[in-house]
Amino acid sequence: xxxxxxxxxxxxxxxxxxxxxxxxxxxxxxxxxxxxxxxxxxxxxxxxxxxxxxxxxxxxxxxxxxxxxxxxxxxxxxxxxxxxxxxxxxxxxxxxxxxxxxxxxxxxxxxxxxxxxxxxxxxxxxxxxxxxxxxxxxxxxxxxxxxxxxxxxxxxxxxxxxxxxxxxxxxxxxxxxxxxxxxxxxxxxxxxxxxxxxxxxxxxxxxxxxxxxxxxxxxxxxxxxxxxxxxxxxxxxxxxxxxxxxxxxxxxxxxxxxxxxxxxxxxxxxxx
Ligand code: MF3
Ligand code: CO
Ligand code: CO
Numbered sequence: 001x002x003x004x005x006x007x008x009x010x011x012x013x014x015x016x017x018x019x020x021x022x023x024x025x026x027x028x029x030x031x032x033x034x035x036x037x038x039x040x041x042x043x044x045x046x047x048x049x050x051x052x053x054x055x056x057x058x059x060x061x062x063x064x065x066x067x068x069x070x071x072x073x074x075x076x077x078x079x080x081x082x083x084x085x086x087x088x089x090x091x092x093x094x095x096x097x098x099x100x101x102x103x104x105x106x107x108x109x110x111x112x113x114x115x116x117x118x119x120x121x122x123x124x125x126x127x128x129x130x131x132x133x134x135x136x137x138x139x140x141x142x143x144x145x146x147x148x149x150x151x152x153x154x155x156x157x158x159x160x161x162x163x164x165x166x167x168x169x170x171x172x173x174x175x176x177x178x179x180x181x182x183x184x185x186x187x188x189x190x191x192x193x194x195x196x197x198x199x200x201x202x203x204x205x206x207x208x209x210x211x212x213x214x215x216x217x218x219x220x221x222x223x224x225x226x227x228x229x230x231x232x233x234x235x236x237x238x239x240x241x242x243x244x245x246x247x248x249x250x251x252x253x254x255x256x257x258x259x260x261x262x263x264x265x266x267x268x269x270x271x272x
Contacts, residue, residue, distance in 0.1 A: 008185070008186075008198055009184075009185045010177060010184075010185050010186050010198060010201075010204055011177065011179070011180055011184055011185075011204075011205075012201065012202075012203035012204060013179055013180075013203045013204075013205050013245070014203070017110070017179060017180065018179075018203070018205065018245055018252070018254075018267075020107075020108055020109070020110035020179075021110045021111065021112060021178075021179040021205055021243065021245070021254055022112075022245075022252075022254045023107055023108065023110065023112075024061065024105045024106065024107035024108070024110040024111060024112035025105075025112030025113075025114065025243050025254035025255040026112070026254075026255075026257055027056070027059050027061045027105045027107050027112065028061075028103045028104060028105040028112040028113060028114045028243075028255055029112075029114050029255045029256070029257040030055070030059075030257065031052050031055050031056055031061075031075075031103045031105070032101060032103055032114060032115070032116055033257070034051060034052070034055045035048055035051045035052050035055075035101060036118065038051050039093065039099060039101075039118040039120060040093065040120060040121065041092075041093055041094055041095045041097075041120055041121045042092055042093065043092065043093050044088075044089070044090055044091060044092045044093075045077040045079065045086070045088040045089055045090075045091050045093070045099075046088045046089050046090060048075070048077055048088065048101065049073050049074055049075050049077060049088035052074055052075045052101070052103060053074035053075070056074065056103075056105060059107075060107070061105040061106065061107040062105065062106040062107075063075065063103070063104070063105065063106075064104035064105065064106050064111055064113075064182050065102075065104055068182060071085075071087075071227060072087060073087055073088045075088060075101055075102060075103055076088075076100075076101070076102040076115075077099060077100070077101050077102075078099065078100040078102070078228075078229075078237070078239070079091065079093070079097055079098070079099045079100075080097055080098060080099075080236055080237075081230050081231045081234050081235060081236060081237060082100075082228055082229065082230050082237065083170055083173065083211045083213070083219050083229040083230060083231060083237040083239070084100070084102065084170075084173055084211055084229050084237075084239060085227045085228060085229050086100075086227075086228050087225055087227055087228060093120045094120065094121075095120060095121035095122055096120065096121060096122060096123050096124060096127070097120040097121075097123075098117055098118070098119060098120065098123060098127050098130075098131055098236060098238055099117065099118050099120060100115050100116065100117040100118075100238065100239045101115060101116065101118065102114075102115035102239075102241065103115065104182060109180075110179055110180070111178050111179055111180070111181065111182055112178075112243050112254060112255055113178050113182075113207050113209075113241060113243050113255070114207075114241050114242055114243060114255035115209065115239055115240060115241040116240050116241075117131050117134060117135075117238045117239055117240060119131065126214070126236075127236055129165070130167065130212065130214050130236055130238045131238045133161065133162065133165050133167060133212060133238075134210060134211075134212040134238035134239055134240055135240050136161060137158040137161050137162055137169075137190070137210040137212055137240075138158075138208055138209070138210055138240040138241070138242060140157045140158060140161050141154040141155070141157060141158045141190070141208040141210065142208060142242065142244060142251055142253060142261065143157070144156075144157055145200065145208075145244050145246055145251035146200065146246070146249075146250070146251065147200055147201055147202050147246055147247070147248060148199060148200065149199070149200050150194075150195045150196060150197050150198075150199060150200070151186055151188065151197035151198045151199070151200055152189065152192035152193055152194070152195070152196040152197035153192075153194060153195065154175075154188060154190075154192070154208055155169075155188070155189040155190045155191050155192030156191075156192050156193065156194045158190045158191070158208075158210045159190060159191035159192070162210070162212045167212050167213060167214060168212070168213045168215065168216060168217035169190045169191040169210060169211070169212060169213075169217060170190065170210075170211035170212070170213060170217055170219060170237070171189065171190070171191050171217060172218070172219050172229075173209075173211060173219070173229065174187045174188055174189050174190065174209075175187070175188030175189075175190065175206055175207040175208045175209045175210075175241070176188060176206060176207055177204070177205065177206045178205060178206060178207050178243055179205045179243075184206075186198055186204075186206060188206050188207065188208055188209075190208075190209075190210040190211070191217075200246045201246060202246050202247050202248050202266075203245070203246065204245070204246040205243065205244065205245045205246075205254070206243075206244060207241055207242065207243050207244070208241065208242060208244060209239060209240070209241030209242075210239065210240070211237055211238070211239040212237065212238055212239070213231050213235060213236070213237045214231075214235040214236045214237070215231060215233040215234075215235030216231065216232055216233050216235070218231070218232045219231065219232065220232050241255075242254075242255045242256060243255045247264045247266045247267060248264070248266040249264045249265065249266050250262055250264040251264070252264050252267055
């Protein structure tokens with residue numbers, strides 16, 4: 001192309017699209033609930049993937065990861081020092097592991113993306129603390145999701161919290177716009193400068209998915225499979241992810257099915 005559009009390509013979603021993304025997001029979140037009872041010592045990650053894949057199929061939701069740039073499975077399952085994009089396989093969970101399951105559904109053409117880190121059996125205090133902090137980082141990011149705020153305040157607050165505990169924030173993988181496609185603009189960095197980047201506006205939909213490391217922030221990709229991202233020092237990494245819509249008031253956390261976040265009242269004014 002001869003021209004490059006320098007304007008923001010952040011898609012502002014219509015109310016109809018937001019409700020479509022919400023439906024898909026609910027299915028992704030339900031998948032994480034369905035698989036939870038199976039997250040215990042002795043279960044293989046490929047079995048966990050099968051539970052997720054079967055549920056999505058039953059609900060007529062397509063797993064967005066399958067075939068995405070050649071990715072081979074219906075979910076990403078990342079154990080211990082795996083930061084993200086772990087490929088489900090023969091590995092059997094052990095007592096004391098931490099494991100992230102990341103699900104992206106396509107339902108009626110709309111994408112919903114969510115992940116959480118589970119504790120396997122009896123987990124030590126050090127690992128528990130990391131997982132708890134990663135969840136807090138996501139929630140602090142969500143608290144920055146209001147119209148008029150700078151996008152990068154999300155990453156600023158996430159990293160500030162991680163650093164306060166002596167942890168580091170992964171910068172090589174980011175959150176992203178989502179909904180119509182898997183990865184849209186903007187890139188949502190989890191470590192960023194205060195009061196920089198685009199201004200948040202109602203109708204923007206993106207993920208926040210901080211990966212917090214116990215040691216160094218750097219990652220390395222497995223040479224054999226080309227996907228699995230691990231910490232360079234072998235220390236633990238934990239991650240949580242939600243899909244969020246900016247509204248006129250509070251953020252609408254589209255992948256929240258636990259009523260952990262209030263549904264903004266402005267959503268009820270939307271006529272579909
Ligand atoms: N679900 C991941 C995300 O949060 C992306 C996985 S891409 C894959 O963005 F190809 F690894 F599946
Ligand atoms: Co994502
Ligand atoms: Co994801």
